[in-house]
Amino acid sequence: MEGQNIQHERRNRTLVFKIISVAVPFCLLALLECGLRLFHYGYDLSLFIEYPNDKNYLYLNPDASKRYFINQKNATTGNVEPFRKEKAPGTRRIFVLGESTTIGYPYFHNGSFHRWLQYRLAHTFPDQHFEIINLALTAVNSYTVLGFARELVDYQPDAVLIYTGHNEYYGAMGVGSTEQFGGNPALVNAVLRLRSLKIMQLTADLYQKALALGSSQKPQNDGTRMQRMVAEQQIPYQSELYKRGVAQFRTNMSEVLNIFARQNVPVFISNLVSNERDLKPFVSFPVDSTRFPGFAQNYRMALDFLQKGDSTQAYHYFKKAAGHYQSHALCHYYLGQLEAARGNAAGARGHFSIARDLDGLRFRAPEEFNQIIRQLVGGYSNAHMVDVKHIFEMASPHGTIGKELILEHVHPDLKGYALMSDAFYEALKKAKFISPVPDSEMSFAQLRREMPVPSIDSLAGVYKVANLKSSWPFNAALDRDSVRTETFEERVAFDLAYRRISWENAMDQAYNHYIEGQNYREAREIVEALILEQPGDAALYSKSAMLSGQLGDERSALFSFQKAFSIVPSFETARYLFVLLLKMDQPEKAIPYLDYAIRYNTSGLNLTPVRALAQEVVALRASFSTDSANVSVLNRIASAYYKMDNRDGALLYARKVLRLNARNEAALQLVTLLRLPR
Structure with missing residues (x-):
């Protein structure tokens, strides 16, 4: 009995030692992880x-x-x-x-x-x-x-x-x-989840340092990221x-x-x-002439006829070559071009699609x-x-x-x-x-x-692609683009494409250039491009609205002021909005902004009479909708707009009166007043 107890105790001790021996490395790893986090090692990889x-x-x-x-x-x-x-x-x-x-x-x-x-x-x-x-x-x-x-x-x-x-x-x-x-997606995804651990980041860093140390004696050109x-x-x-x-x-x-x-x-x-x-396959694999003896001769003859400009014979021999071997990317590409030239769109699409799939470089x-x-x-x-x-x-x-x-x-x-x-x-x-x-x-x-895609952005894209085409693997597959840097836009775009300036700096240069030249349309495009980059910036919307005003584009000005007001309401923006809406004969939409301006009036202007007149126009327009030929109502609307210094609105309704009655005295008098210089 005593021997059994001793044996049992030994087994327990062995089990404890095994548990400890397994747990110790995990504890050490946990301590290392905590230490790395304590000293802010590595990166926060949160999205x-x-x-x-x-x-x-x-x-x-x-x-x-x-x-x-x-x-x-x-x-x-x-x-x-x-x-x-x-x-x-x-x-x-x-x-x-x-x-x-x-x-x-x-x-x-x-x-x-x-x-x-x-x-x-x-x-x-x-x-x-x-x-x-x-x-x-x-x-x-x-x-x-x-x-x-x-x-x-x-x-x-x-x-x-x-x-x-x-x-x-x-x-x-x-x-x-x-x-x-x-290459197993389950394994890769499991490892990717673990990479948020600092230990994994440390391991990756050490691995990279070891690789760099091993290749330090070998001069090499890193090439593009693609390469x-x-x-x-x-x-x-x-x-x-x-x-x-x-x-x-x-x-x-x-x-x-x-x-x-x-x-x-x-x-x-x-x-x-x-x-x-318009892109040849990057890699078209050579064909085993022993297994497919008829391909090489027919393909070579097809290329010769293609070079001579004889598309009929080239087509004939490319078809024969494809009959001997159906998995040559370039052969299908040339057949696609020839089918397109023959007017066979469906056949061309089929060959081009096969050529792309057979391309050995899988970009x-x-x-x-x-x-x-x-x-x-x-x-x-x-x-x-x-x-x-x-x-x-x-x-x-x-x-x-x-x-x-x-x-x-x-x-x-x-x-x-x-x-x-x-x-x-x-x-x-x-x-x-x-x-x-x-x-x-x-x-x-x-x-x-x-x-709003400024020409600078468009040109920078052209320069980037021209640079890409000059490097592997495009240098043999695509025609190169010519690059000019003569105009202001071309010079700034070139600097942007080659990272000599930031995008924000390029936009700033362009905006100042256009404002100095009083080119308000291009200046507005720059501002609207910035708005898409920073859609929560009310000041940019206001700037766009003011430029639209310079251009006489009331619809765009209204849109931009409304966006600015929705982000940061202010008296000034409300004032621009009710003036614009009254000018555009939309008093119903103007009244909420009038109410805001009255409530938060910082200018000392007495806007209550303007609101009363706007409310009067709303009521008159309601009656006008049932009797569109009521000259008296039209004159009263014109008069109300004139009293609130809305000259566009007053002229609009005075002209409506004169279309109905060309001799209407009140309307004629109002038109005369409106034509007088201020």
């Missing part, structure tokens, strides 16, 4: 942090992307678009997720599709408040979209817009990227690595939609567009991704398909997307971004997320005319 200029607001954490990059040199930052911690009643909050196209490369700022959408919503629904917060980053993919989706659901989203897929292979954590560890991010430059179609990328996209996007479905958040996800007609998403998006959207009642591809095809020659809308491989030009915004706008309408009144809705044509 949002407090906005330093106003503690009532949050904005996208500049360090949020560091979770997804092993090499912090490659980490990217996004937009600064503050939004309230506590969502104001009536606010519609929309988050935007995606990659470089989604953030608006190469224009950024007001070139991006979400800014076009923001401007249109603001003018279609002037009395509603929309917060559109773009969380897109360059050089990321569905892992970042998923990680951000997990966090943003806690910030009261009313809708989420998504455009992602082109960076799936080479974006951070992509299967073909230098920024990846393992640094690519590990596998050749990923054949339907290869194992290709399929892993497809599975990665499907798994992550399925979970993204699951997250929003659980919270019943409407999500609008777009299919993908790229340059198919353009394959069509399979669009099929995945459509399939996933069909499984969720809260998910809505945005068919950007159809919109682009409709706006492209023969329905094939090329350089008319795409700058290089995947990034739209300004017209393209406008079309993207229209596709999302129409999807929001179809889902009844918005219900515009037809007469007050800003049309797409009006949006194209009025959207």
Whole structure:
């Protein structure tokens, strides 16, 4: 019995020692984690942090992307678009997720599709408040979209817009990227969640330092971020690595939609567009002449005829070559060009699409991704398909997307971004997320005319793309653009594109230049561009309104003053508003601003008589609506407007009288008075 007790005690001691031996490393790790946090080591990787200029607001954490990059040199930052911690009643909050196209490369700022959408919503629904917060980053993919989706659901989203897929292979954590560890999405996502731990950040930092130490003796050119991010430059179609990328996209996007479905958040996800007609495949794999002996000879002959300008024979031999081997990217690309020249639009689209999918350098998403998006959207009642591809095809020659809308491989030009915004706008309408009144809705044509994208932004985008085309992998695939820097706008845009000045500094230079030259229209465009960047700045709205006044644009002045007043009510803004509304013969809308001005009068003006006269006009207009030919009422309205020094309103009604009775003495007398100099 005693021996059994001793044995039992030994087993217990052994178990305790085992537990201690297992627990000690975890305790040491916990202590290390606490110590690192105590000394503020590493980064806060939260999606949002407090906005330093106003503690009532949050904005996208500049360090949020560091979770997804092993090499912090490659980490990217996004937009600064503050939004309230506590969502104001009536606010519609929309988050935007995606990659470089989604953030608006190469224009950024007001070139991006979400800014076009923001401007249109603001003018279609002037009395509603929309917060559109773009969380897109360059050089990321569905892992970042998923990680951000997990966090943003806690910030009261009313809708989420998504455009992602082109960076799936080479974006951070992509299967073909230098920024990846393992290809299993479940494993990668688990590790990404752990990277908020300071120990994980320390480990990553030590790893990077070791790599740098090991390569310190090797001089190397880092190249562009695009070049640094690519590990596998050749990923054949339907290869194992290709399929892993497809599975990665499907798994992550399925979970993204699951997250929003659980919270019943409407999500609008777009299919993908790229340059198919005017961009040769980057990598077209050589063909095994032993297995496919007929391909090489026919392909070579086709190229010879193409060079000689004999498209008929070139087409014949390219078709023969494709009959021997169907997976040569360049062969399909040339067939697409020749089919287009023959007027066979459907055939051209088919060949261009195959050429893109067979391209071994996967900077353009394959069509399979669009099929995945459509399939996933069909499984969720809260998910809505945005068919950007159809919109682009409709706006492209023969329905094939090329350089008319795409700058290089995947990034739209300004017209393209406008079309993207229209596709999302129409999807929001179809889902009844918005219900515009037809007469007050800003049309797409009006949006194209009025959207404030300064020429400096447009030119800076041209310079950025020209620089991109001069580097790998575009130097052999696209024609280079010529760059001029002769005008004021070109010089400032060049400095902006090459980061010699900030965007804010560029806008400041442009505004001062236009004001000095009394070019008030261009100056207003700069101010309105700043408004889209800082939609909560009442002073910018007031500045825009004053410039609209200089231009005689009363409608725009009224809109801007109303926005300024909704943000920061003031006597001065109320005074501008009631004067404008009376001038525009809208006394009913003027009275609330008159009431505010009377209540908070800081000028000593006696506005009570003006209010009484405005109320009189409202009553007279009510009777006028039942008897539009009542000259007496028209004269009384004209007189009331004259008494309140509203010369435009008085002249409007005096002329109405004279159209009914050209000899009306009261109206003639009033017109004479109005024509006298003040």
